[in-house]
Amino acid sequence: MTALQPRALFVSDLHLADERPGITGRFLRFLREGATDAHALYILGDLFDFWVGDDAADVELDREVMAALARLSASGTQVRVMHGNRDFLLAGGFERATGSTLIHDPTLAQLFGVPTLLMHGDTLCTDDRDYQAFRRQVRDPATQRAFLSLPVEQRRTRVGQTRAHSEQAKRDKPAAIMDVALAAVESVLRQHGHPPRLIHGHTHRPATHHHVVDGNASERWVLADWNDTYGEYLEATPEGLRRMPLPP
Ligand code: LP5
Numbered sequence: 547m548t549a550l551q552p553r554a555l556f557v558s559d560l561h562l563a564d565e566r567p568g569i570t571g572r573f574l575r576f577l578r579e580g581a582t583d584a585h586a587l588y589i590l591g592d593l594f595d596f597w598v599g600d601d602a603a604d605v606e607l608d609r610e611v612m613a614a615l616a617r618l619s620a621s622g623t624q625v626r627v628m629h630g631n632r633d634f635l636l637a638g639g640f641e642r643a644t645g646s647t648l649i650h651d652p653t654l655a656q657l658f659g660v661p662t663l664l665m666h667g668d669t670l671c672t673d674d675r676d677y678q679a680f681r682r683q684v685r686d687p688a689t690q691r692a693f694l695s696l697p698v699e700q701r702r703t704r705v706g707q708t709r710a711h712s713e714q715a716k717r718d719k720p721a722a723i724m725d726v727a728l729a730a731v732e733s734v735l736r737q738h739g740h741p742p743r744l745i746h747g748h749t750h751r752p753a754t755h756h757h758v759v760d761g762n763a764s765e766r767w768v769l770a771d772w773n774d775t776y777g778e779y780l781e782a783t784p785e786g787l788r789r790m791p792l793p794p
């Protein structure tokens with residue numbers, strides 16, 4: 547067993563899907579090689595391109611990824627998973643199969659003594675009012691129960707239709723409203739006592755931003771999404787944060 551180091555790793559927005567096997571391959575290699583000595587791995591949403599229920603996780607991709615996460619957690623790395631806007635139906639079956647723990651969005655973590663706020667990022671996009679209305683609807687427990695009671699094939703069809711609507715809606719939206727709203731960032735930092743760091747994904751606009759709210763400085767690290775040519779993780783050690791690119 548590899549000796550664990552004081553390293554917490556963060557990824558988000560891998561959007562694992564059968565159509566993009568290269569990304570899955572890179573992630574499996576990362577779990578096997580890059581992450582084994584980390585004390586914690588945080589997946590901050592949209593690990594999967596979509597998730598229609600734990601009971602539907604019988605396809606090869608899901609099984610392979612779950613088995614790799616299970617191996618990593620069995621070797622001592624704490625695996626923490628946050629819902630994204632694509633995979634918010636990950637639930638107890640996924641936790642049990644992977645040895646992971648689902649964490650709330652937002653979560654205030656202590657990383658080597660530094661309060662660090664973790665989010666997926668979609669709740670910060672408050673100017674995208676159509677999306678926020680859609681989100682309220684699909685995060686409603688009764689709506690989710692009704693969806694999960696449908697046969698798996700019908701669920702996949704519904705998701706396909708919703709994706710098509712969403713892609714059309716995104717084409718019609720100004721790019722600016724699909725980024726975080728500054729007021730939402732400031733408000734969440736204020737609510738959590740001005741943590742010096744906020745880490746999130748979702749917007750697919752990797753960058754490190756500096757905010758000063760009520761005289762308190764916070765860094766906001768936006769994680770990159772993974773594509774066929776690029777993937778990255780963020781590494782936190784007692785020395786600080788570093789963005790680590792992964793080869794294709
Ligand atoms: O995901 P991304 O980055 O492409 O776009 C998001 C927002 N879109 C979404 C929708 C998801 O992609 C759809 C897939 C969800 C899978 C969930 C599975 C389980 C469903 C369970 C139901 C209980 O999140 C997009 C944002 C963008 O991020 C940037 O932040 O703009 O928001 C939208 O596009 C939403 C639209 O504005 C409004 C909603 C259109 C959908 C209408 C539904 C029609 C359904 C027809 C089915 C019969």
Ligand code: MN
Pocket residue numbers: 559591592630631632666668747748749
């Ligand atoms: Mn997302």
